[in-house]
Amino acid sequence: MSKNEEAPPLDFIRQIVANDLATGKHGGKVVTRFPPEPNGFLHIGHAKSICLNFGVARENAGGQCNLRFDDTNPLKEEDLYIQSIRTDVKWLGFDWQEHMYYASDYFEPLYQFGERLIQDGHAFICELNVEQMREYRGTLTEPGRESPWRNRSSQESLGLFRRMRAGEFPEGRYTLRAKIDMASPNINMRDPVIYRILHAHHHQTGDQWCIYPTYDYAHCISDALEGITHSLCTLEFEDHRPLYDWILDRLEGVVGCHPQQIEFSRLVMEYTVVSKRKLNALVRSGVVDGWDDPRMPTISGLRRRGYTPAAIREFCRRIGISKTPNNVELSLLESCIRDDLEQHAPRAMAVLDPLKVVITTVDPDHCQALTAANHPQNPEMGSRSLYWMREIFIEREDFAENPPKQFKRLVPGGEVRLRHAYVIRCDEVIKDPASGAVLELRCSHDPNTLHANPTDRKVKGVIHWLPVQRSRQAEIRCYETLFNTPNPDEAWQGEDFMRLINPNSLQILSHCRIEEGLQNSPAGTIFQFERQGYFCLDSKHATAERPVFNRTVGLRDSWGKQQNKGD
RNA sequence: UGGGCCGUCGCCAAGCGGUAAGGCCCCGGAUUUUGAUUCCGGUAUCCCCAGGUUCGAAUCCUGGCGGCCCAGCCA
Numbered sequence: 163m164s165k166n167e168e169a170p171p172l173d174f175i176r177q178i179v180a181n182d183l184a185t186g187k188h189g190g191k192v193v194t195r196f197p198p199e200p201n202g203f204l205h206i207g208h209a210k211s212i213c214l215n216f217g218v219a220r221e222n223a224g225g226q227c228n229l230r231f232d233d234t235n236p237l238k239e240e241d242l243y244i245q246s247i248r249t250d251v252k253w254l255g256f257d258w259q260e261h262m263y264y265a266s267d268y269f270e271p272l273y274q275f276g277e278r279l280i281q282d283g284h285a286f287i288c289e290l291n292v293e294q295m296r297e298y299r300g301t302l303t304e305p306g307r308e309s310p311w312r313n314r315s316s317q318e319s320l321g322l323f324r325r326m327r328a329g330e331f332p333e334g335r336y337t338l339r340a341k342i343d344m345a346s347p348n349i350n351m352r353d354p355v356i357y358r359i360l361h362a363h364h365h366q367t368g369d370q371w372c373i374y375p376t377y378d379y380a381h382c383i384s385d386a387l388e389g390i391t392h393s394l395c396t397l398e399f400e401d402h403r404p405l406y407d408w409i410l411d412r413l414e415g416v417v418g419c420h421p422q423q424i425e426f427s428r429l430v431m432e433y434t435v436v437s438k439r440k441l442n443a444l445v446r447s448g449v450v451d452g453w454d455d456p457r458m459p460t461i462s463g464l465r466r467r468g469y470t471p472a473a474i475r476e477f478c479r480r481i482g483i484s485k486t487p488n489n490v491e492l493s494l495l496e497s498c499i500r501d502d503l504e505q506h507a508p509r510a511m512a513v514l515d516p517l518k519v520v521i522t523t524v525d526p527d528h529c530q531a532l533t534a535a536n537h538p539q540n541p542e543m544g545s546r547s548l549y550w551m552r553e554i555f556i557e558r559e560d561f562a563e564n565p566p567k568q569f570k571r572l573v574p575g576g577e578v579r580l581r582h583a584y585v586i587r588c589d590e591v592i593k594d595p596a597s598g599a600v601l602e603l604r605c606s607h608d609p610n611t612l613h614a615n616p617t618d619r620k621v622k623g624v625i626h627w628l629p630v631q632r633s634r635q636a637e638i639r640c641y642e643t644l645f646n647t648p649n650p651d652e653a654w655q656g657e658d659f660m661r662l663i664n665p666n667s668l669q670i671l672s673h674c675r676i677e678e679g680l681q682n683s684p685a686g687t688i689f690q691f692e693r694q695g696y697f698c699l700d701s702k703h704a705t706a707e708r709p710v711f712n713r714t715v716g717l718r719d720s721w722g723k724q725q726n727k728g729d
Numbered sequence: 730u731g732g733g734c735c736g737u738c739g740c741c742a743a744g745c746g747g748u749a750a751g752g753c754c755c756c757g758g759a760u761u762u763u764g765a766u767u768c769c770g771g772u773a774u775c776c777c778c779a780g781g782u783u784c785g786a787a788u789c790c791u792g793g794c795g796g797c798c799c800a801g802c803c804a
Contacts, residue, residue, distance in 0.1 A: 358802035
């Protein structure tokens with residue numbers, strides 16, 4: 163294997179998996195799962211977990227990754243989310259095949275195991291209410307006290323558990339608790355509740371149940387029942403692992419296997435919040451258009467913004483997997499989408515802020531088709547026609563009466579190349595006498611410069627343009643970060659988050675010009691508007707009559723950067 | 730002197746006792762009908778700090794310091 167073909171180093175989880183495979187620990191199998199709770203939309207942080215779980219399965223022969231909805235809390239969950247989660251996982255390019263499950267599929271065995279734990283003396287029915295339980299739990303530095311119901315007989319607990327299931331009691335009256343250790347320094351081990359009464363309709367099981375298992379109880383058993391080998395989750399569950407193992411140890415011989423829980427650090431990214439509560443607040447306040455607003459870090463938002471599945475997967479690959487607290491820069495995500503779109507997005511021209519130019523050397527009725535390649539490096543992407551006519555638009559910022567140093571665009575008396583067309587010279591600047599604003603430019607073109615550069619002089623700049631007649635008006639939405647601080651999560655206090663919102667996060671330009679025909683592309687089509695960036699035909703607001711494009715990301719802009727240095 | 734986890738370049742991240750990979754960002758320079766792309770080149774004598782073990786330590790030991798998570802009948 164040559165040097166640059168070397169496989170990249172495996173992250174610590176993949177190392178564990180590879181090692182387990184080598185030693186035959188799980189019978190040579192790799193089964194993972196992605197276990198979202200259907201209580202919200204998937205976001206970029208979920209993408210990291212999806213890429214890890216499905217990735218590990220895909221990379222190993224015979225590997226499998228289940229999609230499992232962790233639906234143990236009917237009060238917070240909805241079927242709507244199940245649909246959107248399925249859509250997003252598929253869109254990201256992953257396939258659970260026939261392995262889509264619900265934790266609620268296991269409610270019956272979960273209940274039976276509960277009876278068994280009671281019979282074996284490992285669980286009891288408790289009558290403490292929420293406040294009492296909090297008092298009995300102790301604190302981080304003081305041990306808790308045992309519930310007065312802890313030592314009631316198994317028979318009594320069993321009877322009560324059955325009556326709980328039968329619906330004889332109101333919510334909160336009883337709970338089923340694991341009997342572990344109230345003095346444990348790990349609070350999760352202080353006789354945690356594993357079943358509670360909830361007279362709630364469940365989106366999958368309807369009114370079949372009025373007692374529901376908690377996450378800690380349901381998750382480990384669900385994993386075991388599905389034959390999961392490696393149960394990958396984020397760091398905040400590290401303290402839960404002893405409980406995960408404790409439950410499965412009590413059920414040894416009853417459930418077939420004992421998966422290994424491994425934790426990794428969750429994704430934290432600059433300028434973004436990801437908690438359901440905060441995302442919800444943004445939606446409710448109307449700061450954003452909805453969960454799929456192109457500024458949202460949701461998968462649907464990224465999709466609408468123009469991010470591709472491949473770019474998101476590449477991002478997840480580049481950030482890696484570790485246990486280190488992290489704060490990933492936005493530039494890394496942007497680099498991923500640029501890399502993808504640079505190769506795949508067809509080029510087109512758009513003028514965001516049009517300035518009219520009359521080419522005095524072209525007849526009023528002249529219309530010449532010029533061929534423009536759709537991609538400078540990839541001829542297979544074909545070409546299209548641009549029409550050379552007397553009246554055109556150029557970008558207002560591509561002309562300067564008093565150019566800054568190094569400016570290589572159009573100036574009075576100067577020349578510039580129009581991309582895919584001719585070199586023009588600016589002969590006259592027409593201004594509004596009152597305001598002094600530039601209204602129009604009069605230019606002449608050099609007919610010998612179509613596919614050739616002049617030999618007697620050097621023309622340094624190339625700018626984009628569009629014919630007035632054969633171009634179309636469009637709305638273009640340019641986005642910046644939603645927040646004006648790189649760490650909105652920290653800065654976010656209570657309900658007061660408006661002060662964190664970047665007032666320029668959305669700029670709507672409604673008088674842009676685009677090449678004719680672009681508006682008929684399917685929603686979601688992405689173009690590179692040359693010299694500007696990547697733009698995606700909006701899937702929500704665009705019509706053929708009124709095209710709307712979202713700027714996915716701008717091109718790298720070394721000129722703009724250089725300009726800003728001077729400020 | 731509650732428990733758990735983490736600390737390698739501005740940001741991610743390899744490294745697993747043999748003398749600091751890679752990516753992003755940044756800075757030079759070449760090519761360019763996108764100030765894009767591409768292409769070269771540069772960027773940690775040092776791995777939170779202090780001791781120790783060793784011929785040799787980012788990697789082992791000891792002691793500090795800093796950060797994150799946990800007191801839901803949420804997940």
